[in-house]
Every structure is written in C-alpha cells, then in structure tokens.
Amino acid sequence: MFAARQTFNLFQKRAFSASASQASKVTVLGAAGGIGQPLSLLLKLNPRVSELSLYDIRGGPGVAADLSHINANSTVTGYEPNTEGLHAALKGSEIVLIPAGVPRKPGMTRDDLFNTNASIVRDLAKAVAEASPEAKILVISNPVNSTVPIVSEVFKARGVYNPKRLFGVTTLDVVRASRFISQVQGTDPSAEKVPVVGGHSGVTIVPLLSQSGHASLAGEARDALVNRIQFGGDEVVKAKDGAGSATLSMAMAGARFAESLLRAAQGEKGVIEPTFVDSPLYKDQGIDFFASRVELGANGVEQIHSVGEINEYEQKLLDACLVDLKKNIQKGVDFVKANP
Ligand SMILES: NC(=O)c1ccc[n+]([C@@H]2O[C@H](COP(=O)([O-])OP(=O)(O)OC[C@H]3O[C@@H](n4cnc5c(N)ncnc54)[C@H](O)[C@@H]3O)[C@@H](O)[C@H]2O)c1
Numbered sequence: 001m002f003a004a005r006q007t008f009n010l011f012q013k014r015a016f017s018a019s020a021s022q023a024s025k026v027t028v029l030g031a032a033g034g035i036g037q038p039l040s041l042l043l044k045l046n047p048r049v050s051e052l053s054l055y056d057i058r059g060g061p062g063v064a065a066d067l068s069h070i071n072a073n074s075t076v077t078g079y080e081p082n083t084e085g086l087h088a089a090l091k092g093s094e095i096v097l098i099p100a101g102v103p104r105k106p107g108m109t110r111d112d113l114f115n116t117n118a119s120i121v122r123d124l125a126k127a128v129a130e131a132s133p134e135a136k137i138l139v140i141s142n143p144v145n146s147t148v149p150i151v152s153e154v155f156k157a158r159g160v161y162n163p164k165r166l167f168g169v170t171t172l173d174v175v176r177a178s179r180f181i182s183q184v185q186g187t188d189p190s191a192e193k194v195p196v197v198g199g200h201s202g203v204t205i206v207p208l209l210s211q212s213g214h215a216s217l218a219g220e221a222r223d224a225l226v227n228r229i230q231f232g233g234d235e236v237v238k239a240k241d242g243a244g245s246a247t248l249s250m251a252m253a254g255a256r257f258a259e260s261l262l263r264a265a266q267g268e269k270g271v272i273e274p275t276f277v278d279s280p281l282y283k284d285q286g287i288d289f290f291a292s293r294v295e296l297g298a299n300g301v302e303q304i305h306s307v308g309e310i311n312e313y314e315q316k317l318l319d320a321c322l323v324d325l326k327k328n329i330q331k332g333v334d335f336v337k338a339n340p
Contacts, residue, residue: 022266023050026258027093027135029086029124030100031078032059034247035140035254039099042255044070048262052076055089056100083127090131094265095258097169098124101141103245104237110143110201111328118335121147125154133160136261136300137167140254144168144200145325148276148289149332157340164300167261168276170200170291171253172246176232177207184225185214196229196274197292197307198321199328205230206317208310226317264296271296272305279304287326 026043030036031054043049044067052074054064064078079085090096101117104110121141128137133155139148148168155161173196182189193213198206207229209217217225228235236246257273264271276291281304295303310318 022048024048024094024262024265025051025053025092026095026097027053027055027089027132029055029089029096029098030141032056032063033099034103034244035099035250037063038248038251039097039254040067040076041070042251043258044072044074044076046255046259046262047073048259048266049074053089053093054078055081055086057081060085060089086124086127087131090128090135093132093135095138095261096128096132096135097138097140097254097258098147099140099250099254100124101147103247104142104233105242105244106238108237110233111146111331113142114146114331114335117141117143117147118150118332119339121150122154122336122339125151126158129155129158129160133158134162134165136165138169138254138257138261139167140169140250142201143328144170144276145204145289145328146332146335149329150336152278152289153333153336157336162300163278166278167257167300168200168289168291169254169257170196170205170274170276171257172233172250173200173205173207173229174274175249175253175256177212177229180225180228180232181209181212181214184217184221194229195293195308197290198318199289199291199325200276201328202230202324203317204321204325204328206314206321208307208314210311210314211308222313261296261300264302265298267298277301277304281306282322285322285326287322287329289329290325 026049028036028040031040043052054060061078064076068076079089101120141147177194177196178192179189182192195208195211198204260271260273272293272295275294279290281290293305
C-alpha cells in the first residue's frame with residue numbers, strides 16, 4: 001500500500017513537470033490481453049504519455065473506454081479491429097509495445113509458441129513499417145529471441161529498418177533476478193541490480209551474479225538461484241494452471257522499459273536498461289541479436305555495453321546461451337524469408 005502510494009505520488013509529481021512539448025503517443029498492440037490491460041493501465045498513469053492508443057483484435061475500445069475515465073491528462077483511444085483501425089492506432093506513435101499473441105500453458109516452452117505468434121508479430125510489424133516506421137518498437141510477444149528478428153526482417157524488406165529503434169523486452173528477467181536474489185540474501189529487492197544478458201528463454205537467460213554485489217554466492221545456492229532466474233516464468237505458468245503466463249509482473253516490466261525510453265527521449269542522460277537488440281557483440285559468431293545493458297537516448301539505442309568481466313561459471317552459461325540463441329534468431333529470419 002505504502003509502495004503503491006509512493007508510486008502514485010511520483011507519477012503525480014512528474015505530471016506537473018511534463019510539458020506539452022514532450023507529448024508522446026504510445027500504442028499498445030494486444031491491449032485487451034492479460035498483459036495488455038495492466039500495461040495500458042500503467043501507461044495511462046504515466047504523465048509522460050500524452051496519447052494512449054489501444055488496439056486488439058477484440059476488446060480494444062472497451063479497455064480504452066474504461067481507462068479513459070481515470071483522471072490523468074492523457075487521451076485514450078481504442079481502435080476497431082481492422083486494417084484502418086490498426087493504421088490509425090499506429091500513426092504518429094513514438095513507442096509501440098507489442099504484447100499480442102498467445103501465452104504458454106503448463107509444459108510449454110516459449111519456442112512452442114512460435115507457430116502462432118510468428119505470423120501475428122510479422123503482420124503487426126508490416127503495419128508498423130507502413131504506418132509508423134519511425135516508432136520505437138518494444139516486442140513482448142514470445143519467443144522474443146525469434147520475434148525480434150522477425151520484426152527486423154519485415155522492416156529490412158521495406159527499407160525502413162533502424163536497429164536503434166527495435167527492442168526485445170527482457171526487463172522481466174532483470175526484475176525477477178533482483179527479487180529472487182533479495183530473497184536469498186535478505187536485501188531490498190528494489191536496490192538490487194543484477195545484469196541479465198543473452199536472450200529471453202531458458203538457458204539463453206544469463207544472469208551475471210558476479211556483477212551483482214553478491215559475487216561470493218557459490219555452489220548449490222548459486223546454481224539454484226541461476227536456475228530460478230532462467231526458469232522463473234515457469235513458476236507462474238504452473239501456478240496459473242492453463243490460464244496463461246506472467247501478465248502483471250510483465251506489465252510492470254514493460255511499463256518500466258517504456259518509461260525509461262521516454263525519459264531518455266525527453267533528454268535524461270545515463271538511462272540504462274538490459275534489452276535484446278541488434279548488437280555487435282557476437283556478430284562475428286553469426287549472432288545478430290543479443291541482450292546486454294544498453295544506454296538509451298533520444299533515438300533509441302545510444303550505446304551497447306559489453307557483458308564485461310565474467311567468471312568461468314558465467315562463461316559456461318554464456319556458451320550454452322549462444323548455441324540456442326543462434327538457432328532461435330535464425331528461426332525467425334527463416335520464417336520471414338519463407339513467409340514474407
Ligand atoms: N517478454 C516477456 O518477458 C513476456 C512475459 C510474459 C509473456 N510474454 C508473452 O506476451 C504475449 C501475450 O501474453 P498475454 O498473457 O497477454 O496473452 P493473452 O492471450 O492474454 O493476450 C494476448 C492478446 O493479444 C491479442 N491479439 C492476438 N492476435 C492479435 C493481433 N493480430 N493483433 C492485435 N492483438 C492480437 C488477443 O486478442 C489478446 O487480447 C505472449 O506471447 C506471452 O508469451 C512475454
């Protein structure tokens with residue numbers, strides 16, 4: 001309750017400092033879903049957002065009508081589920097978040113979602129490329145390791161690809177890592193900073209505990225923590241028992257990433273978030289996308305940080321990550337080539 005009030009007060013304070021010149025249209029594609037609804041709510045509460053635009057194949061206008069009664073300054077519009085509605089939702093957007101697609105059921109990996117979500121993301125990417133090619137695109141739909149390359153291929157084919165503006169949202173891995181390490185170490189989770197690099201599924205999620213301030217964690221305790229960070233999403237899928245995957249924590253993570261981008265766009269320096277981007281770090285190994293700490297700026301990616309110094313244990317995790325990541329990325333690229 002206290003934390004909630006603090007967050008609200010923070011938003012209110014910022015409301016007075018956000019000027020009209022910083023007007024930002026933010027669009028959510030998949031806005032009526034498990035993630036889409038709480039994500040849209042958090043964006044409605046963010047005074048940096050001046051125009052919130054909601055699209056879904058079902059229920060967008062209903063969610064928009066509901067949120068539009070909240071006494072925050074931004075306008076909220078829900079669009080009809082057709083091509084015109086989609087293009088109107090996107091036109092002039094600074095940020096487009098994509099949580100459209102199906103979530104996991106117990107026993108599924110994120111890759112099992114590929115067949116359904118690949119075409120959803122490809123088609124939405126086509127619309128973004130046409131209606132708002134300048135927008136920063138935040139891909140939440142899984143498998144992120146493949147859906148981000150899908151968006152890049154669609155943009156490349158249309159000659160509008162800007163690698164600085166495409167992001168796979170891996171923030172939830174970082175949020176989970178902070179929470180889980182605090183439970184082991186008895187610390188304040190909001191003060192924890194654990195870099196998580198690689199990708200966003202299973203062994204491609206590589207937490208760098210040696211850079212976390214808890215470098216001394218070792219043995220079984222470390223192994224269990226790393227495993228929990230890599231497979232934490234499964235805990236939620238199992239507990240929801242067929243009703244989906246993480247939605248509320250994911251909404252928080254997505255809203256945090258969007259807020260970081262808006263802060264950077266509005267001139268703040270030194271805004272850093274780990275995110276899955278077109279990255280030079282492992283291109284020599286044929287891996288075009290990689291998540292690491294990225295400094296954000298007015299145009300999106302400002303500077304990509306390397307993984308830094310890692311220990312032998314983390315190097316092994318990274319080696320395993322790179323093998324899977326390469327296949328996941330290739331799968332996305334091949335999909336668009338075969339199904340343009
Ligand atoms: N990146 C992450 O860390 C992370 C975390 C959790 C979930 N996810 C992923 O996010 C996605 C959404 O999860 P959810 O729980 O919100 O699912 P959900 O089924 O509750 O919601 C998905 C929404 O997308 C909509 N949709 C489907 N096709 C669409 C299209 N073509 N255009 C617009 N909207 C469309 C659906 O109508 C639905 O409202 C899943 O792929 C899930 O795996 C990612």
